[in-house]
Amino acid sequence: MKAKRVYAIGVLVLVFLVWSSVGLAAGLEKVRASHQPCMHALPTILCQKLGWFKELGIDVSFHYYSSGMPQVEAGLAGEWDVGAIGTSPAFFAGMRHNFPIIACSNDESVTNNVMVRKKDYKRLTQNPKKALKGTTWLVSTISTGHHVVLAYLDSIGLPERDIKIVHMEQPAILSAFIAGQGDVAQTWAPFNYLHEREGEVVLAHGKMVNTVVPGAVIATKKFANEHPDLVAKWLQGYMKGVHYMISEPFKSAKYLQDYYKEVGIDLTYEEVLKEFKLRPLFGIYDQLMLFSREETPYSTYDKWIDSLGDFYLKVKRIKEKPDVRTFITDKFLKMVEADMMKMR
Template identity: 30%
Template sequence: MAKRKVQFISLLALLIVAGILIGVFTVWKPYQAKTEKPSVINVAINGSLSPLNIVKDKGWLDEELKKYNVTVAWSEFPSGPPLLEALAAKRVDLSFLGDGAALSGQSSGLPFINIALISDGKSLNSLLVHENSEIQTIADLKGKTIAVAKGTTSHVFLLKVLVKNGLTEKDVSLVNLQLQEGLPAFTSGKVDAWVTIEPYPIQLVLQKEARVLAGAEQGILAPATVIARTEFANNHPELVEVYLSVFKRAADYANANKEEVAQLFSELKKIPSEVISEFLNKQNYTIGPVSEDAIEAQQASADLLFENDFIKKKITFTDYVDNAIVKKIK
């Protein structure tokens, strides 16, 4: 009996040790895989005209990543919300987002961080009405139909404009339309107003199809940030640094070669080159650390979105900012 008990205890001890070893190796192997360099990185262009369009056209990122035996898989999205869906599925490693998408994504717990600031967004958004519209003030929007892509920087801009002028989202009728849907809806008269980003306001004003009811004069910041999927940034900071360096190269190139870039953007977006030229003349592309002003603006936007039930969880924006890599870029 004693002998059987000893045998049983010995067998139990052996099973426990085996279980521990299996557990160790089960944990260890994925960790090893995560630290290996990827063969492909996923870079997404988000709607608007940006230095990333130049990077892709020139092949600069592909060229730099050859040194690491890494290639680029490009994708393009009309706005931030659909891009976030791809990021959640690990189909986006690096991109950029406007304030609305960044805040709603982080409130939803999506795993990404803000690693650089590319614009304060002060001149990005405009609220347009028809050229011959009877709407003359923000107060006149009460009861009107407004097209906007919900969850985007334009949505946040609209909320702030309404609040600033004593209205709320409940005072108007919102129609959720992406850029490519909002343009025909507005020009055909199906909606009373449209909140959108440049260069569409410039185009429609030049064509005398719209006038700006609210824009840069509102003084509303709409910071746009470069974002990285958290796991990717933690495991491959050297690749993130390459991405940021190439982004800066493209930003500098755009500022110095506006005529050439206008032609490129015109071909990409099927927008007249004179419209793009006016847009670029007002634009100065930059990249740098996420500033205190941007952080303050983002926190105010996050609080506003929470108060309006657009995001379900309060966030502290600084928890999602990491300027360490961009500070290395010269």
């Protein structure tokens, strides 16, 4: 009889725990985060796996997109609320649709590359202006990578009209270049690590041609206007993920390796570690400094994004540059800072 009573109490406790967990989840406010097969998805993944979003009172769902422009289109269709994205799609989302850029995901300058086959490197670098004239370049056009391509061409005095650009997405560039197509490949992480496996080498990257390539953290206009508190809560969790990545790169690399494998990019642990060596991350106070306009009319981050405007004017994608300050804001970073101060 005693055993039956204990069993009954155990069942009641189990039912109560299940009911409580369901009730707790039901009480969490929903936020939909959008990401790509990139390192800047990892802060959200860490928060989900380690339970940090729930500690902040939000239930965050993960929405995957292969590239930036489909991600923006899905945001316009109301399919997500916040996310990380490349600065080219972020620029157009801000200029055309008032999607605010609310933080910087990382500095991608060293991992936005112009790559060539090892056997061609010496020949192409002895007199690059002459050697590269008339060559075929595989490029993801109207992107930050394309921006780096133009900066490199400017650095050697070769006009874009003197090369042939073939547009491809990054997976297609990898396959085509391995198959022998094209003379030069424009790449970005994590695909450039796969190019390196094939014996390809870096001809130039953003930092080499004085071009900063930052990442962007954004929200949709509607969600930012209607739920600024939820944007700030998600960003607080995202920044906690960034801080974890800065303090625990070796543990974080394992999470990133698992994520890449899930989306079909099979990298070794050593290759994934390069992401942490080559792509600087910014903690909350570094972010606030990047976005600050207290001492100058334009913040450091404003200037980085404004240079994209110069690029798109040059390639005639836009007729006039927008004032990037209309869609870049430190409002949510300041909300995160205020909440962090309360918790101390």
